[in-house]
Amino acid sequence: MxxxxxxxxxxxxxxxxxxxxxxxxxxxxxxxxxxxxxxxxxxxxxxxxxxxxxxxxxxxxxxxxxxxxxxxxxxxxxxxxxxxxxxxxxxxxxxxxxxxxxxxxxxxxxxxxxxxxxxxxxxxxxxxxxxGMDKKESEQLFALLGVLKASIADEMVEENELES
Amino acid sequence: MxxxxxxxxxxxxxxxxxxxxxxxxxxxxxxxxxxxxxxxxxxxxxxxxxxxxxxxxxxxxxxxxxxxxxxxxxxxxxxxxxxxxxxxxxxxxxxxxxxxxxxxxxxxxxxxxxxxxxxxxxxxxxxxxxxGMDKKESEQLFALLGVLKASIADEMVEENELES
DNA sequence: TGAATATATTTCAAGCTTGAAGCATTTTCA
DNA sequence: TGAAAATGCTTCAAGCTTGAAATATATTCA
Known part of the structure; x- marks a missing residue:
């Protein structure tokens, strides 16, 4: 391998x-x-x-x-x-x-x-x-981190559901 | 104000x-x-x-x-x-x-x-x-963080130049 | 009501992290 | 060569952080 x-x-x-x-x-x-x-x-x-x-x-x-x-x-x-x-x-x-x-x-x-x-x-x-980031890049990064943030929050919910 | x-x-x-x-x-x-x-x-x-x-x-x-x-x-x-x-x-x-x-x-x-x-x-x-991120979003985020990384590295160089 | 539970905060011991000081070794260059 | 500077690593004290236990107050509901 x-x-x-x-x-x-x-x-x-x-x-x-x-x-x-x-x-x-x-x-x-x-x-x-x-x-x-x-x-x-x-x-x-x-x-x-x-x-x-x-x-x-x-x-x-x-x-x-x-x-x-x-x-x-x-x-x-x-x-x-x-x-x-x-x-x-x-x-x-x-x-x-x-x-x-x-x-x-x-x-x-x-x-x-x-x-x-x-x-x-x-x-x-x-x-x-x-x-070094232009306006468009900053905005994209901000938006993508928003997606990530939601994804993380989602995972926490799932984790808590497993507990109960 | x-x-x-x-x-x-x-x-x-x-x-x-x-x-x-x-x-x-x-x-x-x-x-x-x-x-x-x-x-x-x-x-x-x-x-x-x-x-x-x-x-x-x-x-x-x-x-x-x-x-x-x-x-x-x-x-x-x-x-x-x-x-x-x-x-x-x-x-x-x-x-x-x-x-x-x-x-x-x-x-x-x-x-x-x-x-x-x-x-x-x-x-x-x-x-x-x-x-919660699809493939395209992950790739974009990775790329944008690369831009940010370069920007940060750039700033360090400038900071060091001020010292000397 | 009042006992049980939940919530807000503090205390404290244990572990983490740093940055400065110190020691040892290597490199630089007069 | 050999003194000075640089580099690699360790030690240590000070401050940070956590999580669990303790304390105090509020809320719930039999």
């Missing part, structure tokens, strides 16, 4: 999806590392920036769980990051008036200013990294 | 690239988390699987630095993961015959068998997550 066939069990069936996934992962990792490094040069970190960006998109505030869900990180992690930001007065937590379990997190004025500053740089870095 | 204009300085200029990047990151994060969870259900971890997969693609062995570069992780990290795999006899390190600094890492027979087993599952999971 040739190396080409080894994991396929069939000649000519290449692992196209795995190669696609590896390329996707590689793009995303490289961009992420570069953003991370540049943020750290400015004394910020990516997790903190992510929290602030999500709050910026939700001016009415978010609960801890909502943050956790939107950011795809664990609850414990959100707690740690928000507490750190809170200590520096960049975000504020207030108890929900209607539910004693819930905290609502918002950017403070200072946090908004700090974020606006970082976001400008972030926007510039991203633009520079995507400079 | 409206919220829409806040970070743009110009009406109608939306942050398309940032949105594209966030969608890319989100796809990649969700897939990665799902793979990570399933590997851990089988007693494996993603970093260890990544090292074994890279060695599988390079049957002649790789140096620690080459692994670090291919995997986009730090040297120290590679050392830790390879040492752990080595303890379980899944990989072996041998000194380079021509360069006393270099170690060459390879899969052992046992490591190859263990990887083949995991890779089969991995292949299946990825296929399931990409099931």
């Amino acid at each position: 040739s190396i080409r066939e080894k994991h396929d069990g069939q000649v000519g069936v290449d692992r196209v999806n795995v190669r696609l996934w590896l390329r996707l992962l590689s793009c995303s990792t490289v961009i992420e590392k570069r953003v991370r490094r540049r943020l750290s040069e400015r004394g910020a970190t990516l997790p903190r920036f992510d929290v602030m960006a999500t709050l910026d998109r939700n001016p009415d505030g978010l609960t801890m769980s909502a943050l956790s869900r939107l950011l795809l990180v664990s609850n414990g992690n959100v707690t740690a990051v928000v507490q750190a930001l809170s200590k520096e007065r960049l975000v504020q937590m207030e108890p929900s008036p209607t539910d004693g379990r819930v905290s609502i997190v918002r950017l403070t004025e200072q946090g908004q200013a700090s974020f606006d500053d970082l976001a400008q740089g972030h926007h510039r870095w991203i633009d520079a990294m995507f400079k | 409206s919220i829409r204009e806040k970070h743009d300085g110009q009406v109608g200029v939306d942050r398309v690239n940032v949105r594209l990047w966030l969608r890319l990151l989100s796809c990649s994060t969700v897939i990665e988390k799902r793979v990570r969870r399933r590997l851990s259900e089988r007693g494996a971890t993603l970093p260890r699987f990544d090292v074994m997969a890279t060695l599988d693609r390079n049957p002649d062995g790789l140096t620690m630095s080459a692994l670090s570069r291919l995997l986009l992780v730090s040297n120290g990290n590679v050392t830790a993961v390879v040492q752990a795999l080595s303890k379980e006899r899944l990989v072996q390190m041998e000194p380079s015959p021509t360069d006393g600094r270099v170690s060459i890492v390879r899969l052992t027979e046992q490591g190859q068998a263990s990887f083949d087993d995991l890779a089969q599952g991995h292949h299946r999971w990825i296929d399931a997550m990409f099931k």
